[in-house]
Structures are given as structure tokens and as C-alpha cells.
Amino acid sequence: MSTVNLVYFSWVRERIGKGEETLELPADVFTIADLLAHLKTLGAEYEAALEHENVIRAAIDQEHVAHGEPIAGAREIALFPPMTGG
Amino acid sequence: MSTVNLVYFSWVRERIGKGEETLELPADVFTIADLLAHLKTLGAEYEAALEHENVIRAAIDQEHVAHGEPIAGAREIALFPPMTGG
């Protein structure tokens, strides 16, 4: 088990119903993809937020990462939709 | 014979030694190219200014024209080097 801080933005945040949380992750969660699969087991709100995994972007410690990125050592993991600033 | 107002700019002006003049043109001066050839017969200062005809730009009544452009009806003809504004 490892502890990680998760932050959510935009409609990912709205669908999950919170902006941040701290979770204990099972030992078999190695990558962002594993994390997404794990979160979807936590309830319908996570399933709704993360249904289309291919559009979900992730950042580890405030840097963009691909879904295959290992999360070992991450202090903060962010999940959000494609960005629409500018 | 026709009368035309000529204006010169930049080093064309400096080499000719004046910024403007009114000239009577011979009847066989039909185009800008003819005008350049005629001016070069008027003295060494015109020869020096117009020596490299291919770099001389011309405008008739404040619009750019090619050397083949007829000058009939022109009120003002300008001769100048390539532009370097901006």
C-alpha cells in the first residue's frame, strides 16, 4: 500500500464530486493506467468521470505524463480533461 | 512634348541633387523605361542615380508600376530605390 494525493479538475472534478483526496493504493497499481482502472472500482461517480480513459490527461507532481508512466514516488497526481485555456 | 512632375527619394534624390522637378518630355518617351533612358541623357548626376536601372522602382500617381508601364496622363512620377521601411 502507498498513499497518494489526487487532484481533479474541470468535469472530472465535477463528476467525481470533489477536487482532491488522499487515497491508499493497492500494491498492484504501478502506472497511471492502473490508477484509472482502480479508481473506476470505487464507485459510479468515478466510472462516470473516467469512462472515456483516452481523453483523461494526467500529471505527476505538476508535469504531464502518459498513461503508461509509473507512479512510484509521486506526491501528487492530477487527472483532468483536455485543456482549453488561452 | 508633355509636361510631368518628377519626385525622387533616398539616394536617387541625393545623387540627382534635388527632390522634385518638372520636365518637358520628348514625344518618344512612352514608358517608365523610356523615361529612365531619357533622364540619363540629362547629365552625369542622372547617370549616377539611375545607373543600375533594375533596382530603380517607379510609381505613377502614387501607385507602384513596372518599367514597361505607359506614362501617358501621369501627373506625378516617382523614382526611388527599393524600400526599407518597417
Add this chain to the structure above:
Amino acid sequence: MAAPITVRVQLEDFDLAAEVSALRRGRTDIGAVVSFSGLCRNEAGALNALELEHYPGMAEAEIRRICHEAVTRFDLQGATAIHRFGRIAPGENIVLVIAASPHRQAAFDGANFIMDFLKTSAPFWKKEHHADGSAGEWVSARDVDDAARERWED
């Protein structure tokens, strides 16, 4: 002289003239300054405001990374990027990008590059608030923005 990079993410409006002046001050080696102002636009009067959400910390860090990349790639003499968050009404500023260079095309390219990457990788999200009071929608990311970013790959 290191090229100064100014990055801010803020609630309040910014001042184009002040930011350009700050970049130019005391220098006589700059030949071209290009600024881009991105505004909240009201198409057909249907929009009451945009709500800009951002990821504090990462937003600044990501924009700074983009500006560094632009300064290196286009040999800029300075770059400024300011992005607002919160509620922004039609006609108001959202984002400002400034690039300075000895040469005009590098200044244009620098500002354009920063905007293209800022739109696709700086963590901001726009939500629309409609004039009729109806619940707003999150603005969708556009393929044209990804395409704009990809043109810089060589």
C-alpha cells in the same frame, strides 16, 4: 544577457502597455515586439461570462516551460505570458503573450508558438455561463488546436 521570462497566473486584469514597457525598458537591442491578447468573445450574444479553472502551481510551471522552450528555439530576447483565471466577461482579457527579438519573424513565431502550446498544455479549463442563466458547459478541446501545436514539430 539572459532573456527575461515573466509568467503570471492571476485573477485580476493585466496591462498590455506596462508589460511591453517592462520588457523593453533600458534596452536598445530589441528590434521587434509581438503581443498577443486573447479576449473573452461573445458569439451572437449568448454568453454571459467564461469561468476559467486552473491547476495552481502547475499552470505557472507549464507556462514557464513553454516560454523557456520558445526563448531557446527562437532566440528571443524576452518573453512574457500572463493568464487570468476566475470569471471573465465578454470583451475582457484572458491571456497575454509577448515576445521580443532582434528580428520580426522570430518575434511573431515566438508569440505564436507560446500561444499554441499554452492552449494545448497549460492546465486551464473554460466553462461557459449563458446569458439566459442556464447551466454552462465546459468548452471542448478542439482538434484545430492540436493541429496548430503539431506544426511546430520538425
Add this chain to the structure above:
Amino acid sequence: MAAPITVRVQLEDFDLAAEVSALRRGRTDIGAVVSFSGLCRNEAGALNALELEHYPGMAEAEIRRICHEAVTRFDLQGATAIHRFGRIAPGENIVLVIAASPHRQAAFDGANFIMDFLKTSAPFWKKEHHADGSAGEWVSARDVDDAARERWED
């Protein structure tokens, strides 16, 4: 609404903020404003000033033609071009171009297009005055400027 075009050729300096404000005033349909400021640049401290000669009347007319072409081609919501003449010291403004559009790339392209054509077809000529008091040279036209202009031909 016809796109406003503002063209001025003047001795005195201009005010970037005032010109951008004039273009934006009272409108909520503009999404992007790009400004280009061209400055007198002092390479290696050798320059005392630039002297800008122009063809009065034609300078304004030619810049106006270029702005009209840009507005039509890029569907701009407005364009401003101001070019100074006379003696201009290093660090001072020479030229300002502003383009407004609903979309960012059109605003960038509009301003860039106006600058490329302005450099090669607006009747202005620069003469250098050296810091050591020596007689100045007329600045030569550069092939790179012709090439920049030609890229807009399609």
C-alpha cells in the same frame, strides 16, 4: 460591421495601448488582438539614429491598400498601421501594426502579412547615422524581406 482600418504616417511617437484600446472599444466579438512594434535597434552600439524618409501621400495610400488586402484575406475585424518618419533613436518605435480577429491564427497572420508587405512596398527609406559622427549609409533592401513577402503568394 465594416472592419475599421486606421492608417497614420507621423513624426511623433505612438501609444500602443491607446491604439489597441481604440480597436477594441465597445466590442465583445473580438477574440484575438496581435500587435507588432518595430523598434530602432542599435547593433553593437554603432548607431546614433535612423533617419526615415518617406513619400508623403503614397506612404499612407500604400499602407492602406495593404491593410485592406489583409482585412479581406484574413477576415480581420480591424487593422491599424502607424509608421513614423524623421529621426528615430535606438530603443524608439518605428512602426506599429495591430490586427484583430475572432481567431488567433488570423490575427497573427494578418499582422505578419501587413508587416511583410509594408517592408517591401510602403515607400520608406532608412538612413543610418553613426555614433562616431561619420556620414550615414542608406540601409540596403534585403532579399530575406522579398522572400518573406513571396510566401504569401498562393
